Amino acid sequence: MNNWFKILSLLAFSFFTLGKAQKKLTIGEKQTVFSKVLNENREVWVHLPKTYDDTTINPAKYPVIYLLDGENNFEYYAGLTDFIARTPYADIPECIVVGIKNTERTRDLTPTKSQKKSPVNPAVTLFADSGGSENFVKFIQEELKPFISKNYRAQEYSILVGHSFGGLFAINVLLAHPEYFNAYVANDPSLWWDNEVTISRTKDYLEKNKKFPAAKFLYVSQADNEEKQKNWNSDMTQAIEKFKGIVEKNGTLNYKHSFFEGETHGTVSYPGNYEALKFIFKGFRTDIKQLAKNPGSLETEYKTFSGKMNSEFNPSESYLNVILKFMKSNDFKESETYFINLKNKLYPKVK
């Protein structure tokens, strides 16, 4: 085979593969971050919102959602954020989703070293490698977050989302480092872990700090299957109930607990993650028809919302464009002028 033939074959192959690749629907990109803390490479899956690469608007920043068990939850979760952030009736702002893929799941997500006999076969010991959650959150805070901020346009608002051991992790981060995230989501959290060590830590936190941090959000979902079937996991239900009792008695946290009838431990994250986003971003949605009559209400509503969130949120440029189009097509001239001015104020054109 001569060189020309080799090169032409390679070219043909490249274009063939390229042609196929261009027809793929992508939902995110893989990034690898080397963690000095964990001494290993960590793969994260990053989803960017629809307007991220829109060149007709100024480059915008977006809240970031850190999603544990990325390999299981990333696809529907990324789709969910796009789905409920559609204008004009967006329930949440557009978000960047960072799915963290597991390497040693039990090691990373559990707060203490503990073991358990397998309920299926007591000869088998489970969770021998556990107790590394402080290390793992150090990786997220000191390595992953700076990586995301450096490579993407991240707004100063972040949410931590976990399920099962991941929910246990989220609650332990809230107790140990409440300043790390603005909101925490724990789907059917494994609060039974190590003789309910997290319940003890919750009590300790309250004894020391008197109350929970008021500006933070915590959402907990709970599946019903263990309760009904009284199977080996029912200590999970008991621990979640105990935690709920303590938090509700000290009502300073923005806290919501949802019990999902008919859901199992494995599925509850799908409805739980949706309810969590609706809870955290409650008050974000505005009514475009009302804005025709009362354009000033948009700024008032965003001000109230920012106060509730303890973080500044502004109407996005893309939403203002949708509002402008609506006012124009329905001939609401006064409101149109109002929003042209607002857009110029919030997103001045670079001269």
Place this chain on the structure above:
Amino acid sequence: MNNWFKILSLLAFSFFTLGKAQKKLTIGEKQTVFSKVLNENREVWVHLPKTYDDTTINPAKYPVIYLLDGENNFEYYAGLTDFIARTPYADIPECIVVGIKNTERTRDLTPTKSQKKSPVNPAVTLFADSGGSENFVKFIQEELKPFISKNYRAQEYSILVGHSFGGLFAINVLLAHPEYFNAYVANDPSLWWDNEVTISRTKDYLEKNKKFPAAKFLYVSQADNEEKQKNWNSDMTQAIEKFKGIVEKNGTLNYKHSFFEGETHGTVSYPGNYEALKFIFKGFRTDIKQLAKNPGSLETEYKTFSGKMNSEFNPSESYLNVILKFMKSNDFKESETYFINLKNKLYPKVK
């Protein structure tokens, strides 16, 4: 520039682009089907389940879900099917999802020609181009379905999923061509369309056929916002209630209606599509721990399930592999032997 340089530049560019493409997370592929019926190109987005390209198992066939308004629903929906089809606790079989992108949405999804004054500005006439749903379903049945069957391993089980006008479309297809799909999902369907023409058609269907087709499934979700706010869309709520009354009085259809408190017309598809899949595939889930004690129950359960579905379903080879791994790791030797035999029976090795 000499030819060598040109070729080398091209190669370098190809590999650079390829390198980037390989790091993307894909959720599906775009296909374009030219429709003679509609005289236009139609873009469809196809999601293949996780095991589709698994070379360690025999090529399997999968149920196909035809999803209307593909551009809005495809990402979370495709992610959802993967999420709840995870073994060992799968609630549904793995599915192929075909998202159909809109061209002329109103034309394609409405059953009759009708118009309406804009509720925002009565000088504007809406829906001038409507009434093409018979053509559109002809495209799906006679052109799209054969395309999917030719290019993908499609099982003889299909579901039609729509929202709003798409829900109106799904119900009209059920009435006019119940044989086209095994199950129909209508999220907040626009049954108010054209003086409730679909309600009249439902009554006509019952008068002519005496009862609904018993082997078919219909799931209807309903959002609460219109009811509460009594806004311009509240004729939607009334029409859905009428339809519900008629179907429930003639209870031969596998029918479920879910009213979602706190959901809006724009968001109800997210929980609705999940509940719909749980409803349609109810009975699919099996308990791997029970199978250790009673391995024969797997075949019994699939037989019962297939009867309910009016279509044959078998345990997938990948699920049997998960079961075998479970039996082996927990030292359930008798059950392991049972499932080795079952696997050889259902998926004989080609010699």
